[in-house]
Amino acid sequence: MTLSFWRYSHLALAVFSAAFLIIASVTGTILAVDAIQQKIPPHRVENFENITLGQTLAVLKKNYPEITEVSIDHNQFVTLQAIDNDGNDVNGYINPATAKIIGTPVKKSDFINWVTGLHRSLFLHETGRLFVGINSFLLVLIAISGFALVINRQRGLRNFFAKIIKEYFAQYYHVLLGRLALIPILIIAISGTYLSMERFHLFENKNENQTETPTTTAAKKTFDLKNTSLAEVTKIEFPFSEDPEDYYIFELKDRKIEVNQYSNEIISEELFSTTQLLSDLSLDLHTGRANGIWAFILGLASLNILFFIYSGFAMTFKRRASRIKNKFTAQESKYILLVGSENGSSLRFANAILKQIIDNGEKAHLAQLNNYTSYPKAEHLLIFTSTYGLGDAPSNASKFVSLLETNNQQQHINYSVIGFGSKSYPDFCGFAKEIDTLLETKNWANRLLALHTVNDKSAEEFVSWVKSWSAQTDIPLSTTPSVYNHIPKGLQQVMVLDKTTVSEKEQTFLLTLRAGIRSKFTSGDLLAIYPANDNRERLYSIGKHTGNIQLAVKLHPNGLGSAFLYNLKPGDTIKTQIINNHAFHFPKKARQVVLISNGTGIAPFLGMIEQNKKKTEIHLYSGFRQKTEITAHYEKFAAEMRQKQYLSQFHLAYSREENHHYVMDLIQMDADFFAILLQNDGVIMICGALAMQFDVEKVLDTICIAKNNTTLSEYKAKGQILTDCY
Amino acid sequence: MKAIIKTALTGAFILLLSFQATAQSSKYKCMLQMSNYMGEGAYVVVSLINAKGEYEKTLYVMGDDKKWYNSLKEWYKFNSKKPSNISAITGASVTGGDRSITTIEIENSKINHGYKLRFESAVEDQKYHVNDVEIPLTTAGIAAKSEGKGYIRYVRLSKI
Numbered sequence: 048m049t050l051s052f053w054r055y056s057h058l059a060l061a062v063f064s065a066a067f068l069i070i071a072s073v074t075g076t077i078l079a080v081d082a083i084q085q086k087i088p089p090h091r092v093e094n095f096e097n098i099t100l101g102q103t104l105a106v107l108k109k110n111y112p113e114i115t116e117v118s119i120d121h122n123q124f125v126t127l128q129a130i131d132n133d134g135n136d137v138n139g140y141i142n143p144a145t146a147k148i149i150g151t152p153v154k155k156s157d158f159i160n161w162v163t164g165l166h167r168s169l170f171l172h173e174t175g176r177l178f179v180g181i182n183s184f185l186l187v188l189i190a191i192s193g194f195a196l197v198i199n200r201q202r203g204l205r206n207f208f209a210k211i212i213k214e215y216f217a218q219y220y221h222v223l224l225g226r227l228a229l230i231p232i233l234i235i236a237i238s239g240t241y242l243s244m245e246r247f248h249l250f251e252n253k254n255e256n257q258t259e260t261p262t263t264t265a266a267k268k269t270f271d272l273k274n275t276s277l278a279e280v281t282k283i284e285f286p287f288s289e290d291p292e293d294y295y296i297f298e299l300k301d302r303k304i305e306v307n308q309y310s311n312e313i314i315s316e317e318l319f320s321t322t323q324l325l326s327d328l329s330l331d332l333h334t335g336r337a338n339g340i341w342a343f344i345l346g347l348a349s350l351n352i353l354f355f356i357y358s359g360f361a362m363t364f365k366r367r368a369s370r371i372k373n374k375f376t377a378q379e380s381k382y383i384l385l386v387g388s389e390n391g392s393s394l395r396f397a398n399a400i401l402k403q404i405i406d407n408g409e410k411a412h413l414a415q416l417n418n419y420t421s422y423p424k425a426e427h428l429l430i431f432t433s434t435y436g437l438g439d440a441p442s443n444a445s446k447f448v449s450l451l452e453t454n455n456q457q458q459h460i461n462y463s464v465i466g467f468g469s470k471s472y473p474d475f476c477g478f479a480k481e482i483d484t485l486l487e488t489k490n491w492a493n494r495l496l497a498l499h500t501v502n503d504k505s506a507e508e509f510v511s512w513v514k515s516w517s518a519q520t521d522i523p524l525s526t527t528p529s530v531y532n533h534i535p536k537g538l539q540q541v542m543v544l545d546k547t548t549v550s551e552k553e554q555t556f557l558l559t560l561r562a563g564i565r566s567k568f569t570s571g572d573l574l575a576i577y578p579a580n581d582n583r584e585r586l587y588s589i590g591k592h593t594g595n596i597q598l599a600v601k602l603h604p605n606g607l608g609s610a611f612l613y614n615l616k617p618g619d620t621i622k623t624q625i626i627n628n629h630a631f632h633f634p635k636k637a638r639q640v641v642l643i644s645n646g647t648g649i650a651p652f653l654g655m656i657e658q659n660k661k662k663t664e665i666h667l668y669s670g671f672r673q674k675t676e677i678t679a680h681y682e683k684f685a686a687e688m689r690q691k692q693y694l695s696q697f698h699l700a701y702s703r704e705e706n707h708h709y710v711m712d713l714i715q716m717d718a719d720f721f722a723i724l725l726q727n728d729g730v731i732m733i734c735g736a737l738a739m740q741f742d743v744e745k746v747l748d749t750i751c752i753a754k755n756n757t758t759l760s761e762y763k764a765k766g767q768i769l770t771d772c773y
Numbered sequence: 774m775k776a777i778i779k780t781a782l783t784g785a786f787i788l789l790l791s792f793q794a795t796a797q798s799s800k801y802k803c804m805l806q807m808s809n810y811m812g813e814g815a816y817v818v819v820s821l822i823n824a825k826g827e828y829e830k831t832l833y834v835m836g837d838d839k840k841w842y843n844s845l846k847e848w849y850k851f852n853s854k855k856p857s858n859i860s861a862i863t864g865a866s867v868t869g870g871d872r873s874i875t876t877i878e879i880e881n882s883k884i885n886h887g888y889k890l891r892f893e894s895a896v897e898d899q900k901y902h903v904n905d906v907e908i909p910l911t912t913a914g915i916a917a918k919s920e921g922k923g924y925i926r927y928v929r930l931s932k933i
Contacts, residue, residue, distance in 0.1 A: 113802065113933055115874035128874070130933060134800060136876055173898050246812075284872055288802045288931050296872070670841050 053199060057192040058363060060185050065356055067169075067182040072352040073233070074166035079335060079346030081159050086339040090124040090140040100280060100297075101272035105141045110146040111137065117283040121337040125277070126152060143277055173246075180243025186236035193225050197513050210766065215629065217361035220258040224351050231348035238329035245326050267310045270297070270304060371413050374405060380412035383425045383460075387416040387432030387444030389477065392504055392582070393467045397431040399531055400513075403524050405700045416444035421454050427495070427520065428462040430482055437737060438477025451485060460494035461519075462486050462631040465512050472737075475498045493518055503607075505580040506531040532581050538622035539563055541574075543615045544595060549602050553675035555647055562625065570654030571631040571771065572597065575624040580610035585611075586626070588647075588734060588771060590654030596625075600649035631732065631771040638664060639729035640654055641721070643710055643743055645670040648735025651771070653684065655732075659693040666696040666720075670710035670739070698724035710739065711746045721747060725762050734768045740772040798880040800933045801915070805873045805892070808926040813897040814866030815924045816841050817905070818848045819877060824887030832890070834859050834875045836866035844895040847903050852909070869924070878933070883912050892926045 061068075092098075103125075107114055113130040120126065127141045127148075140150040155163075168175030174207045198204055200222065201211075211222050245387040279299055286308040294305040294314055301324065305314040333343025371394075377383065382404050387395045392564060397413055404411040410424075416432065429605065435441045440448070464486070476498075482497040496519065496643035506528035513531075517524045545559040559657025562568065570591045573582050585608030601748035602609045615621065638662055642652040649669050656665055671678050678699070688694035698717075700708035714721060723733070731747070733740050747768075748759040762768055794869045807815065816836030821829045826853035836842075843849045852859075879890075892906035902923030908914050908930065919928045 052792070115802070115876075130800070130876060134933070154837060160840075164840075286800070287874065287929060 049079060052197040053192050057189060057196055058359070060189045060192065061356070061359055062138055064182045064185045064189070065360075067178070068352055068356060070169065071166060071179070071182070071672055072349040072356075075349035076346050076353075078159070078166060079342050079349060081162075081344070081373050082335045082342040083339050086342070088121055092125075092142050092144060092149075095123050095143070096276060096278050097274055098143050098277045100275040100277055103146075104272060104283075106144070106146045112466065116285065116760075119277065119281055121331070123278065124150075125773055127416075134409070170712040176243050176246050180240055180247075181584060183236050183239035183243060187233065187240060190229060190233045190236060194643070196228055197222060197226055205588050211436060215365070215627075217358035217365070221355060221358040221362060224354060226384055228348045228351040228355075232352065234332050235348060237335035237347060241329045242326065242333060245322070245329075266312045267387045270306045270313050272311060289525065295720075297494045299676045300594060308429055322568045371415070373412055375410040375412050377412045377414060377422055379424055380410040380422070382411035382426055382427045382429070383422050384411060384413045384431065385416045385419065385447075386431045387415065387430070387439040387447065388467075389433055389435050389443045393431040393433050393465075395533055396467070396501075396509055396531055399526065400429065404522060407522055410521070416447040417450070419447055419450040419454060422460070423457060425456065425458075428460050428492070429516075430462065431478075432464070432479050432482065433465065433467040434472075434474065434476055436534075437472070437741075438474035438481070440469060440478050444478070447482070448485065450668050451489070455489070458493040459493055461493050463494070463496040463512075463516055464498050465509070466498060467501045467504065468500065475502070500511065504584070506582055513691055522581075534577060534580060534582070535575075535584075535624060536626055538577070539566060540620045541596065541623050543617050543619045543621070544671050545617060546613075546615065547677070547680075549613070551674065553677050554602045555675075555677050556600055556602060556613060557677070557680075558598045558615070559592060560598070560621075562596055562624075568596065568625045568627075569632060570658060571633065571651045572628045573626040575626055576608060576611070576621060577623075578607050583607060586773075588651040589625070589632075589651040590652070591658055592654055593657075593692075597654060599647040599653075601647050628771065631734070631769055633658070633663075634730045634769075635730065637730040639666075639724050639727065640664070641666045641729065641731045643668045643714070643733045643735075645735035645739045646672075648733075648739075648772070649681065651734055652732070653681075656685075656688050656694050659688075661678075662692050664695050666698070668693060668698045668700070668710050670700040670702065670708075670713075670735075673701055709742070711742050714743065714746050714750075718738055718750045718754065721732065721750050725751065725767060726755055728765075728767065730767050730769065731762075733768070734773060735772055740770055745770075777778050781799060794902070797882070798874050798878050800878050801932045802933055803875050803877050804929045804931075805835075805867060805875070806926045806928075807867050807869055807871050807873070807924055808921070810869040810899075810924050812869065812899055814868040815894050815896045816845060816866050817892055817894045817925070818845050820848055820851070820891045820893070821879065821883065821908075821910075822891045828891075831857060831859055831890075832879070833863065834863045835873060835875070837863050841895070841897065844897070844901060845893055846895055858882040879910065884915075885912065886910070890930075891930060892921070892925060896924060 099464050103117070107117070107127070107129070109127040111127075111131055114127070116128045124140050125143045125243045127137060127139060127146075129393055131137050137154065139148045140152065141147060146207075164170055166179075168179060171178065197207065201209055208226065211219060224570070250267070252324075253478065258277045280297055281300065282296075284296040284298075286295055289308075291307065291309060293308065295308055295757070297304050301319055303317045303319070305316075306312065307314055322423045331337045332341075335347075344521050371386075384397045384401050386394045386397045401411050401413045412422075420609050422428070432444060433441050459486060462482040464479050466476030466483075468476040468479070479498060479500065482496075484544055486492045487494060499515075501508045501512070508524050510528050513524050514526055517526070539562070541560040541562050543558065544561050547557045549556050560574075568589055568591065570589060572589045573586045574589050574596060577584055587598045587600065587608075590599070598612070600609050600612050602613050614704040631651070642655065642665060644652055644667075649667075652667060652669075659665060669681070678701075682697070684698070685694055685697040689697070698713045700710050700713050702709055721731075723749075733743055744759060751757055751759050751762070759768065777810065786797040804818070805817065814836070816834075818831065818835070820831050820835040823829045828848065834842075842852070862877075864873070864875055889908040890906075890908040890910060891903075891904065892908075893899040893903050900905070900923070905923040905925045906919050906921040906928045908917075908919045908928065915930045915932070921927060
């Protein structure tokens with residue numbers, strides 16, 4: 048609830064002020080660069096702190112007959128305005144110790160003036176300033192709501208700087224940079240708001256009296272020129288004439304004093320009001336004029352704002368795209384469709400049904416299984432769910448079982464469960480089966496149809512459920528399979544370059560494909576193919592081999608994907624989709640990486656090793672059934688890579704050779720190595736069969752408990768265990 | 774013959790001298806004390822006005838962004854008609870309560886001949902003053918402290 052409040056405020060504020068923020072951050076970046084550049088000419092003298100006011104005044108009077116003003120800016124550059132002995136005007140940077148001219152002040156270029164005007168008021172004078180002020184205030188609110196969102200995401204203030212879970216580029220960097228830039232952005236926004244509001248005299252009235260009446264209590268005191276350092280002064284106005292009524296005016300950091308030019312007696316002393324000091328501080332903070340490093344940080348923060356606008360909108364669009372749009376609420380609907388889906392394919396089927404029910408004039412509502420609630424008007428409950436891993440709930444259905452226990456429906460509801468999955472896994476539709484039997488125990492639930500399963504997104508199998516349900520409910524639904532078929536758009540053509548052949552002993556072949564010039568991929572990404580040009584999709588792990596896509600495929604007797612690929616000839620083209628699999632990219636920072644595979648799982652690792660130009664220490668553990676042509680090929684490859692120092696160790700296990708070794712046995716043998724590796728932030732990547740992954744994790748867990756006094760889950764949470772198994 | 778040459782030479786010499794005399798000018802220190810008005814820095818332009826009340830020369834411009842020059846309406850008209858290079862006599866704008874000291878150069882021949890110094894001022898989004906301060910260029914006028922009517926509190930001049 049609170050999450051959506053913060054998220055909507057954050058988004059609404061950003062949408063409202065995006066155009067302004069783009070202008071302000073672009074101009075802000077330019078001004079920050081300008082502020083840094085101003086620091087570059089070295090007009091600051093050494094030992095500036097040790098020069099006293101008396102010293103400077105004496106040397107100036109000796110060299111110049113007429114002096115009007117000396118000012119010391121934020122860079123501690125000293126500017127002199129005077130007339131020299133030849134009667135010429137002098138306006139330049141001086142060395143305060145010698146009174147020598149060391150440079151001329153450069154006027155702000157027209158461009159910088161223009162940028163400043165745009166930044167301050169969008170060239171709209173007072174109206175513009177007001178608008179800028181309001182928008183900087185909105186930026187304060189954006190920063191605060193962003194802060195609340197980070198706390199929400201990280202589950203508390205304590206974990207504020209804990210690791211962020213990477214879902215995708217825009218999300219990850221939005222949060223990562225958001226945390227870092229929060230403080231500078233808040234400072235920019237608050238000081239900017241203050242500076243804009245100051246123009247409207249919101250803070251002036253109270254202090255008017257103070258500026259008008261100089262305090263004269265300090266009379267008779269003299270100003271000690273000898274012991275006042277020049278660094279304390281910002282401006283010296285010299286007496287206009289020799290008349291004793293004309294005074295020196297010294298502006299210090301916090302006050303302005305008038306001093307008799309002959310006796311050095313302090314005539315009046317005026318403390319700056321807090322508003323003046325605050326506005327000075329705001330200017331320092333907002334412009335970075337006093338400190339080059341701060342100006343640099345401000346520039347970076349401005350650039351960050353631009354990135355936030357981009358990534359924030361990218362996130363919003365991504366969220367919108369996958370959001371379920373409902374015409375009717377859960378409370379008013381007669382038909383409730385619930386979806387459990389890992390990658391959205393069950394959602395597609397459910398959406399097709401939802402549309403048809405609504406077209407029939409009925410009220411229907413679609414939701415994720417995790418949003419299960421009470422449905423007072425419901426008569427039918429349809430559950431479309433896939434299964435994750437080995438019989439587990441998909442990510443958007445993880446809470447359903449507990450929700451079902453707490454939310455009892457008040458009326459009888461007919462339910463029907465449709466399970467989606469693949470028969471190549473042992474627990475085919477395991478989660479759907481679990482739900483189906485669980486619902487049976489509820490007294491409000493009445494099973495309308497027995498559990499239907501759909502193998503491999505088959506539209507034909509789905510239609511058989513459609514027919515039975517349609518017959519039971521008298522709602523006419525389309526029974527044409529093509530209605531439920533979906534072929535993704537924007538597929539990429541790739542060309543077959545090379546293919547190895549299988550033998551009686553070895554059913555695995557290597558396939559090399561050439562991707563389009565502009566396609567970006569790396570080892571560990573996935574290649575999706577559509578062998579029958581329908582719903583059915585097959586995913587293969589990519590190894591990047593000399594810039595091309597290399598797949599290791601095992602030919603199954605009736606395998607849809609493998610047979611399709613094996614029948615390709617060099618020169619053929621196929622339609623594919625490269626899926627970025629960021630969670631399984633080679634770690635950039637780790638010093639030691641272990642790669643564990645069985646069977647064709649070695650494919651992405653071959654690419655990763657080949658790409659290891661940084662010579663990260665890689666240990667490869669691979670399991671196969673027996674020694675064949677292809678394992679010989681792997682061994683040859685490994686030897687080459689070891690020579691180039693791209694690979695440090697290659698351990699092989701053959702389950703059907705004399706010693707019947709599995710990768711788990713190899714890991715067990717190197718238990719000490721694995722324990723130390725994990726302790727030293729090394730990374731383990733696993734690719735291959737799911738069963739192998741579980742066995743490997745079990746072995747590693749025992750090692751962790753025995754040697755590191757912790758469990759594997761701790762290293763998993765730290766992102767040291769990366770898996771891609773099937 | 775000789776006499777003619779002599780007179781001619783003398784005449785030329787006198788002419789040259791008198792020419793030099795007209796070109797003779799003096800520098801003045803000019804102090805501008807601003808009143809405590811609220812708002813942006815004021816743009817102030819100092820011009821030499823002849824006896825007929827016409828602009829004759831721009832002596833100093835406080836404010837360096839040309840974008841705002843049109844807010845000094847009367848002077849802007851003159852300066853657009855007879856543009857002169859003012860980059861050497863341009864300084865920063867002056868904010869409320871501040872003091873600004875500049876040096877201006879006035880030809881000696883203009884003194885006590887009906888000329889005036891005009892200070893006109895303008896502030897962003899606020900009133901424009903054609904005659905914020907006007908100082909008659911007489912010995913007494915230069916010595917006096919001249920009060921302003923707009924953003925300027927007073928002006929003092931002092932010959933260097």
